[in-house]
Amino acid sequence: MNGEGNSGPVFADPITADIMLSVNGDEHSVAVDTRETLLDTLREHLDLIGAKKGCDHGQCGACTVLVDGRRVKSCLTLTVTVDDREITTVEGLAADGALHPMQAAFVERDAFQCGYCTPGQLCSAVAVVREVADGWPSAVTPDVSGPVSLDDDEIRERMSGNLCRCGAYVNIVAAIRQVGA
Amino acid sequence: MRPFAYERAADARSAVAARAAGAADGAGAVYLGGGTNLVDLMRLGVVSPGVLVDVTRLPSDGVEETAGGGLLIGAAMRNSDLAAHPLVRRRYPMLTQAVVAGASGQIRNMATVGGNLLQRTRCSYFQDVTKPCNKRAPGSGCPARNGDHRNLAVIGQSEACVATHPSDMAVPLAALGAVVHIEGPGGARQVPMPGLHRLPGDTPERDTVLEPGDLITAVELPPLPFAARSRYRKVRDRASFAFAVVSVAAALDVEDGMVKDCRIALGGVAHIPWRAERAESALRGSPATEAAFAQAAAEELAQATPLPHNAFKVPLARNVVVRTLLDLVEAS
Ligand SMILES: Cc1cc2nc3c(=O)[nH]c(=O)nc-3n(C[C@H](O)[C@H](O)[C@H](O)COP(=O)(O)OP(=O)(O)OC[C@H]3O[C@@H](n4cnc5c(N)ncnc54)[C@H](O)[C@@H]3O)c2cc1C
Ligand code: SF4
Ligand code: FES
Numbered sequence: 001m002n003g004e005g006n007s008g009p010v011f012a013d014p015i016t017a018d019i020m021l022s023v024n025g026d027e028h029s030v031a032v033d034t035r036e037t038l039l040d041t042l043r044e045h046l047d048l049i050g051a052k053k054g055c056d057h058g059q060c061g062a063c064t065v066l067v068d069g070r071r072v073k074s075c076l077t078l079t080v081t082v083d084d085r086e087i088t089t090v091e092g093l094a095a096d097g098a099l100h101p102m103q104a105a106f107v108e109r110d111a112f113q114c115g116y117c118t119p120g121q122l123c124s125a126v127a128v129v130r131e132v133a134d135g136w137p138s139a140v141t142p143d144v145s146g147p148v149s150l151d152d153d154e155i156r157e158r159m160s161g162n163l164c165r166c167g168a169y170v171n172i173v174a175a176i177r178q179v180g181a
Numbered sequence: 182m183r184p185f186a187y188e189r190a191a192d193a194r195s196a197v198a199a200r201a202a203g204a205a206d207g208a209g210a211v212y213l214g215g216g217t218n219l220v221d222l223m224r225l226g227v228v229s230p231g232v233l234v235d236v237t238r239l240p241s242d243g244v245e246e247t248a249g250g251g252l253l254i255g256a257a258m259r260n261s262d263l264a265a266h267p268l269v270r271r272r273y274p275m276l277t278q279a280v281v282a283g284a285s286g287q288i289r290n291m292a293t294v295g296g297n298l299l300q301r302t303r304c305s306y307f308q309d310v311t312k313p314c315n316k317r318a319p320g321s322g323c324p325a326r327n328g329d330h331r332n333l334a335v336i337g338q339s340e341a342c343v344a345t346h347p348s349d350m351a352v353p354l355a356a357l358g359a360v361v362h363i364e365g366p367g368g369a370r371q372v373p374m375p376g377l378h379r380l381p382g383d384t385p386e387r388d389t390v391l392e393p394g395d396l397i398t399a400v401e402l403p404p405l406p407f408a409a410r411s412r413y414r415k416v417r418d419r420a421s422f423a424f425a426v427v428s429v430a431a432a433l434d435v436e437d438g439m440v441k442d443c444r445i446a447l448g449g450v451a452h453i454p455w456r457a458e459r460a461e462s463a464l465r466g467s468p469a470t471e472a473a474f475a476q477a478a479a480e481e482l483a484q485a486t487p488l489p490h491n492a493f494k495v496p497l498a499r500n501v502v503v504r505t506l507l508d509l510v511e512a513s
């Protein structure tokens with residue numbers, strides 16, 4: 001960036017944008033400050049408090065949500081950039097009152113303790129199963145030009161962007177294996 | 182964070198024009214890729230632009246084949262799509278390996294090819310606005326030189342700055358001599374890697390040779406059949422989700438036990454993805470043996486000038502080069 005982007009007054013009026021946001025199948029009309037992240041919009045404006053703020057720097061994964069089915073960190077996603085996307089949060093995983101198979105597996109396998117990281121783990125895990133089905137290689141895939149399958153090493157590597165302070169990792173791996181392998 | 186105007190560009194020309202208009206207002210206008218680095222740096226107060234021009238919707242977001250067997254990668258392509266592309270996996274496996282070795286699945290889904298190349302150093306002083314740093318605030322000093330520099334450069338650093346470029350993806354691109362396509366206020370031009378990034382010298386505030394307003398539109402991978410046998414090896418402090426301490430991208434063309442051709446680049450050791458030209462020329466025409474690999478790596482690293490807390494990177498880099506080349510021989 002070569003020092004660009006630092007001129008001009010630092011204290012200026014907020015700039016807002018009126019956008020439509022599609023979350024878990026519902027359309028919301030919201031006026032967002034351009035600086036607002038998707039995580040803050042979900043939690044502060046839409047009362048969807050499943051996604052959690054762990055670090056706000058992309059390092060912990062607690063804020064993971066799906067945008068057009070792909071997992072992203074909502075703490076680094078500016079809300080104005082996703083006005084025409086379909087957003088799914090942990091609240092949107094269950095359908096017709098039935099838990100998503102990944103949620104059911106987390107319950108069955110006891111894949112959490114305090115639960116703070118769990119919404120992010122769930123969204124990430126749902127996406128991991130799809131990434132493997134789509135044949136995406138990972139850093140532990142022995143031959144990246146070949147097929148991929150979801151063993152425990154692959155699960156651990158693919159879930160490394162989701163930290164769990166309670167250390168529920170062993171059961172998280174088991175739950176994902178149950179659904180995805 | 183300073184308030185900013187947000188604009189979404191539909192094509193390269195309008196992106197360059199929107200950036201120029203923002204800059205003309207004195208607002209400080211920059212391009213926005215996936216935002217995984219920029220948004221974080223804005224939040225930390227390291228940069229505070231008044232206009233963001235979103236370039237993630239540019240039409241150039243896929244992979245096209247070029248005449249002769251190369252590939253043209255759109256700058257807006259997401260890192261995860263690049264890594265998963267069948268032609269990239271088959272023709273340039275070290276590129277897929279490097280991309281999937283970086284960051285996490287969520288970040289790779291967001292990060293773009295252009296943004297990855299232009300991500301800024303992870304030097305902790307650069308990210309901390311309460312500290313001096315010549316890269317962030319030219320002339321303020323470099324606390325890393327006598328402070329925390331374990332993860333910083335061992336080759337090509339200057340008195341003014343000892344930072345490293347953190348990208349994994351850039352390392353195989355440097356090894357391949359990938360050509361960066363640029364559209365700027367002055368027209369279009371192309372810069373071959375590793376020439377995009379620059380050594381810090383006495384102007385460490387400049388990471389690259391780009392001029393203000395230059396937009397990366399694509400990265401072209403030249404045809405290199407022997408890169409089908411290539412590998413990226415990353416050494417880090419954790420098994421996953423950590424920046425490289427040292428990394429190596431290498432491609433090897435061996436015939437009758439002799440090295441016909443090779444490409445080697447190092448990550449985590451310099452202000453730029455470091456093309457190991459000395460090692461490459463030492464190896465061409467030499468036997469594909471551990472002794473020859475060790476000799477070539479030693480020649481490359483003879484130019485290292487490490488600092489007290491990162492001297493370990495020199496033997497580490499040497500060993501990783503040798504191991505990676507041996508892996509390539511064994512895989513053949
Ligand atoms: C927790 C964490 C861990 C990470 N670990 C790794 C790792 O292990 N290895 C690794 O390599 N990376 C790692 N990264 C960095 C990540 O790869 C980069 O942040 C990402 O690649 C940047 O891409 P982006 O599209 O999000 O760029 P942005 O953040 O949007 O932009 C980065 C810079 O590029 C400029 N820019 C963007 N697109 C263009 C364009 N087309 N033309 C001109 N300028 C442009 C922007 O103005 C900005 O200055 C990590 C990041 C995080 C947050
Ligand atoms: S090494 Fe470079 S980026 Fe780090 S403090 Fe010194 S000048 Fe700043
Ligand atoms: S809150 Fe987003 S990654 Fe930690």
Ligand code: FES
Nearest residue numbers: 113115164165166
């Ligand atoms: S269950 Fe407590 S942080 Fe993961």
